[in-house]
Amino acid sequence: METKTDEIILCNFGGPTKEEEVKPFLFLLFDDPLVIKIPFAPLRTFVAKRISKKRAPESNHEYAKIGYSPINKMTQIQADQLQTLLRKGNPNTDVHVINRYTAPFAQDVIPKLKFDGGRLFIVTMYPHFCHSTTATSVREVDRAIRDRFPSQEIDSTRIYSWWHNQSFLEYSTGEVKKKLDELIETQTEGPITVMFSAHGIPKRYRDKGDPYVTETTGHFHEVKRKILAQLDPQQAERIHWNLCFQSRVGPVEWTKPYTDETIDELAKSRGGHLLIYPVSFTSDHIETLYEMDVTYKEQALEGGFESYHRVMGANDDHRFTECLADILQAHGL
Amino acid sequence: METKTDEIILCNFGGPTKEEEVKPFLFLLFDDPLVIKIPFAPLRTFVAKRISKKRAPESNHEYAKIGYSPINKMTQIQADQLQTLLRKGNPNTDVHVINRYTAPFAQDVIPKLKFDGGRLFIVTMYPHFCHSTTATSVREVDRAIRDRFPSQEIDSTRIYSWWHNQSFLEYSTGEVKKKLDELIETQTEGPITVMFSAHGIPKRYRDKGDPYVTETTGHFHEVKRKILAQLDPQQAERIHWNLCFQSRVGPVEWTKPYTDETIDELAKSRGGHLLIYPVSFTSDHIETLYEMDVTYKEQALEGGFESYHRVMGANDDHRFTECLADILQAHGL
Numbered sequence: 135m136e137t138k139t140d141e142i143i144l145c146n147f148g149g150p151t152k153e154e155e156v157k158p159f160l161f162l163l164f165d166d167p168l169v170i171k172i173p174f175a176p177l178r179t180f181v182a183k184r185i186s187k188k189r190a191p192e193s194n195h196e197y198a199k200i201g202y203s204p205i206n207k208m209t210q211i212q213a214d215q216l217q218t219l220l221r222k223g224n225p226n227t228d229v230h231v232i233n234r235y236t237a238p239f240a241q242d243v244i245p246k247l248k249f250d251g252g253r254l255f256i257v258t259m260y261p262h263f264c265h266s267t268t269a270t271s272v273r274e275v276d277r278a279i280r281d282r283f284p285s286q287e288i289d290s291t292r293i294y295s296w297w298h299n300q301s302f303l304e305y306s307t308g309e310v311k312k313k314l315d316e317l318i319e320t321q322t323e324g325p326i327t328v329m330f331s332a333h334g335i336p337k338r339y340r341d342k343g344d345p346y347v348t349e350t351t352g353h354f355h356e357v358k359r360k361i362l363a364q365l366d367p368q369q370a371e372r373i374h375w376n377l378c379f380q381s382r383v384g385p386v387e388w389t390k391p392y393t394d395e396t397i398d399e400l401a402k403s404r405g406g407h408l409l410i411y412p413v414s415f416t417s418d419h420i421e422t423l424y425e426m427d428v429t430y431k432e433q434a435l436e437g438g439f440e441s442y443h444r445v446m447g448a449n450d451d452h453r454f455t456e457c458l459a460d461i462l463q464a465h466g467l
Numbered sequence: 468m469e470t471k472t473d474e475i476i477l478c479n480f481g482g483p484t485k486e487e488e489v490k491p492f493l494f495l496l497f498d499d500p501l502v503i504k505i506p507f508a509p510l511r512t513f514v515a516k517r518i519s520k521k522r523a524p525e526s527n528h529e530y531a532k533i534g535y536s537p538i539n540k541m542t543q544i545q546a547d548q549l550q551t552l553l554r555k556g557n558p559n560t561d562v563h564v565i566n567r568y569t570a571p572f573a574q575d576v577i578p579k580l581k582f583d584g585g586r587l588f589i590v591t592m593y594p595h596f597c598h599s600t601t602a603t604s605v606r607e608v609d610r611a612i613r614d615r616f617p618s619q620e621i622d623s624t625r626i627y628s629w630w631h632n633q634s635f636l637e638y639s640t641g642e643v644k645k646k647l648d649e650l651i652e653t654q655t656e657g658p659i660t661v662m663f664s665a666h667g668i669p670k671r672y673r674d675k676g677d678p679y680v681t682e683t684t685g686h687f688h689e690v691k692r693k694i695l696a697q698l699d700p701q702q703a704e705r706i707h708w709n710l711c712f713q714s715r716v717g718p719v720e721w722t723k724p725y726t727d728e729t730i731d732e733l734a735k736s737r738g739g740h741l742l743i744y745p746v747s748f749t750s751d752h753i754e755t756l757y758e759m760d761v762t763y764k765e766q767a768l769e770g771g772f773e774s775y776h777r778v779m780g781a782n783d784d785h786r787f788t789e790c791l792a793d794i795l796q797a798h799g800l
Contacts (some may be wrong), residue, residue: 289688
């Protein structure tokens with residue numbers, strides 16, 4: 135019997151791993167019509183060139199402080215772990231990484247796939263659907279597939295959103311709960327703020343129907359409900375819950391409440407202990423390692439919080455690999 | 468302890484149940500910016516008025532022949548059955564129907580929901596995500612929710628695509644297999660064509676990244692694979708598989724192959740027996756009861772097929788209700 139390989143593509147954002155990669159990464163990001171919505175391509179490219187050139191030095195300064203982005207390494211580790219795990223069930227399983235803004239790019243990876251009659255699964259590393267992450271990643275893969283097979287529709291299963299997968303929600307809840315339990319035990323006095331911080335998007339994207347904000351909101355409430363069900367009411371009284379949006383750039387209004395403003399307000403009005411959870415990030419990146427661990431931490435402690443704590447990204451966690459396997463299996467792998 | 472009601476919204480297209488409803492239904496359909504992509508609203512409304520007025524008589528003629536659309540009745544039956552089924556697990560569960568183009572409309576239903584601290588699930592009756600069905604339905608519900616709660620994001624779980632749900636795929640496969648088995652048994656000679664026919668969309672929507680065609684393609688191949696795994700190779704040799712797209716309107720190119728053209732071609736080149744499966748329709752409607760059972764049937768038999776057969780929509784099938792429950796439960800209900 136012929137070999138049929140099940141091929142799985144893990145899509146992620148990508149990130150610069152050294153100084154030379156910062157400007158090209160920023161350029162591709164800002165030249166993406168699903169990120170900067172300028173439909174006229176030459177104008178968008180012109181704007182992207184200017185912004186990436188202007189922002190590269192400061193961006194590089196921040197990346198240098200965190201030793202550049204671990205995201206590419208983490209995605210590759212997850213892909214390798216997932217491949218090892220899935221090959222226990224079916225030895226003919228290949229897992230590939232495709233990034234949107236740094237190599238490996240779709241147009242380089244898709245030509246190397248086997249397409250030998252097995253199945254193809256495309257899943258992104260973003261738990262919540264957003265046009266600026268999920269859609270742009272999957273479309274780039276789609277484009278490369280159509281370049282390779284211009285005259286046929288390829289059989290595939292594309293997974294656009296999985297925050298609601300029950301294994302992942304358990305994992306996500308467990309990660310927050312573990313940190314919260316430590317905090318309850320070590321800091322016996324004062325209020326505790328559990329702040330879910332998601333990457334923001336321009337408000338008009340949400341108004342036009344992008345599902346991202348409703349998905350992060352759903353995720354926030356599910357985890358909150360699950361944790362509250364495990365806490366005794368007296369413990370629960372100390373704990374306050376907030377969902378905020380971070381990392382806005384440019385002059386337009388983004389989805390609110392903003393993480394930085396909320397930290398400032400709560401540092402004054404509530405104080406106590408701040409536990410921040412990067413709900414939309416499965417790998418640590420500049421938004422967690424710099425924005426959270428440097429900027430927000432300083433802001434929180436200088437503003438009046440007694441202590442600052444953070445839940446880490448899933449990164450190379452084996453239990454997250456198991457979630458990815460479960461997500462794929464729920465889709466028929 | 469206070470009562471918290473889990474509320475579930477089943478979204479569907481809606482359809483006219485009598486002559487007076489045909490024109491308003493067509494008007495709302497063509498005035499939807501996700502169906503007719505004219506961004507300037509007054510122009511779109513003008514066009515929608517003209518098209519709906521022009522098409523209403525012929526459309527009414529077809530609807531009259533099928534006794535008008537059963538879709539509203541079927542959606543309500545599914546909602547009632549689902550509510551009965553889910554209340555066995557949690558008595559505080561309400562299931563509501565919201566249609567996009569006929570009553571009950573989102574703006575009338577959402578104000579009546581309890582929002583008493585329970586959870587909200589929004590699921591459409593379309594197995595495959597499409598901007599012209601799924602997105603427009605969910606956005607209309609979203610708009611009504613934001614009208615009711617203008618200053619907060621509501622906690623909800625919105626299910627955009629579920630063709631890959633394993634219970635549903637088993638159900639879908641079983642429905643095709645049952646008809647195919649009958650056909651294999653009763654028609655022992657000649658080739659059998661299993662034709663999956665999905666509602667088409669303008670080709671440029673697919674080119675721009677609408678996932679609908681890749682989702683129907685994935686569904687087609689999954690069912691085909693599952694059935695082939697159950698047939699002996701000799702039986703399988705008689706069977707040919709096609710995925711086509713139907714119901715195009717207007718002058719632009721739609722997703723191909725077109726169902727009508729493919730029937731004409733295969734009637735001549737292949738002949739034998741035609742089994743058609745309305746893969747994108749969970750309730751029978753004008754596209755199945757008229758387009759398939761009248762137009763395509765005539766065309767197939769006059770063109771050279773010996774016999775014509777069709778898999779019915781899920782309609783009021785209790786086993787489909789169980790699939791809907793499973794889809795919701797997989798999303799945490």
